[in-house]
Amino acid sequence: TGSTIMDSHGGPYLNIRALCSPLGAARLCQLAMGCAVIAMVTHNAGFSGSHGVFCMAAWCFCFAMTVVVFFLDATRLYSCLPISWDNLTVTCAAFATLMYVTASVVYPLFFVQSECPYAGCAVRNFRIAVTVCSILGTLAYGAEVALCRARPGQAVVGYMATVSGLLKVVQGFVACIIFGALANGSEYSRYAATIFCVVVYAFCFALTAVVVVMTVCGRTKAVRCLPFDRFVVVCTLLEVLLYLSASVVWPVFCFDTKYGSPWRPSSCPQGRCPWDSKLVVAVFSFVNFGLYVADLIYSQRIRFGSSHNPRV
Known part of the structure; x- marks a missing residue:
């Protein structure tokens, strides 16, 4: 029995x-x-x-x-x-x-x-x-x-348990907030520069999602000629540079008097105001830029092994 x-x-x-x-x-x-x-x-x-x-x-x-x-x-x-x-x-x-x-x-x-x-x-x-x-x-x-969460000095096997991995989740969540604000009448299609910012947000979100999916699926072996931890650092550096450009370009083309308004129009309806959506995108662009910078700093200290087989 x-x-x-x-x-x-x-x-x-x-x-x-x-x-x-x-x-x-x-x-x-x-x-x-x-x-x-x-x-x-x-x-x-x-x-x-x-x-x-x-x-x-x-x-x-x-x-x-x-x-x-x-x-x-x-x-x-x-x-x-x-x-x-x-x-x-x-x-x-x-x-x-x-x-x-x-x-x-x-x-x-x-x-x-x-x-x-x-x-x-x-x-x-x-x-x-x-x-x-x-x-x-x-x-x-x-x-x-x-x-x-992985503790300091602990052997790192699960990347998502590290500070860098958890930051990836937060970055993706913040990007979803940005996409929601863009869809809420942000008028991003008025200028080529703001369209470029949208492309940056989408590309960085996709790149972050790829890293998360690869980690969850256990595909943390070398990517081409790069070890996975170095591949993550390269991706994060690229995202930092792209978000830096978007964090500068978006406010200029949305709040400069030549292209937009630095102040909220008094006639703008509550809840459906393009200016509000632009402000949300600008604020969370800076937030995500800071998250990617922190991610890049923490990524320098990560050394982990691949773990395809789940814990038994």
Whole structure:
């Protein structure tokens, strides 16, 4: 009968560490907070408009992603996948942390008021509870990132667990914010210079995505004549130079009096103002430029080995 409850490695079929470990506790907290948020929003808190849809989509996506990760980890089925499991899980946790942070700011900003709305105080109280649970979910995902992050002096196998790898996730998230602002009536097609900036944002995002996908898929062997860590540094240097040019060109062609306006037009509609979108793009261009510079600095100290086979 012992063979019926043991796998081929002589251990239990289920991964007990998926439950009885700090990492397992963090994921269980993620599931609990995600379930609570979704239940309260659909029950009485409610959501509406593009901001509400974004928050609900973020919570649902992160909850579904955590369910899949927890199930694969608990059953050890990740060993059947041709991926680097550690890189995948820390990438998912970092991305979910950013999504939860954004939703935890956007939802109360647009849906929580100090006075009771027409529907009564129950709705407001539910929305406050949603915000609290969303913040707790953010801490749970952040705890997973902290638990999986490579420590100084530790042998680095998973690139995404390093500071440089986590910065890649943040860079991609910031780029998505830039794309959202560009799509919100930014009038970027008026000048060839601003079109160049859009090309820079898209190219750098694609290059960052390629590095992340290669790492998650375990393809960290030499790229042509370059070791993977040097390939990452070359890509990051190129992205720094491109973002530097875009961070200079975009504000000039959007806020200089010759091409645009340095001040927000008084007649500009709230929520659909091209000037606001241009400002968002300019601010987050500088943010991403700083992230790429920090990434380049940290990349100089990374030496890691390839890890195609997932952790068993």
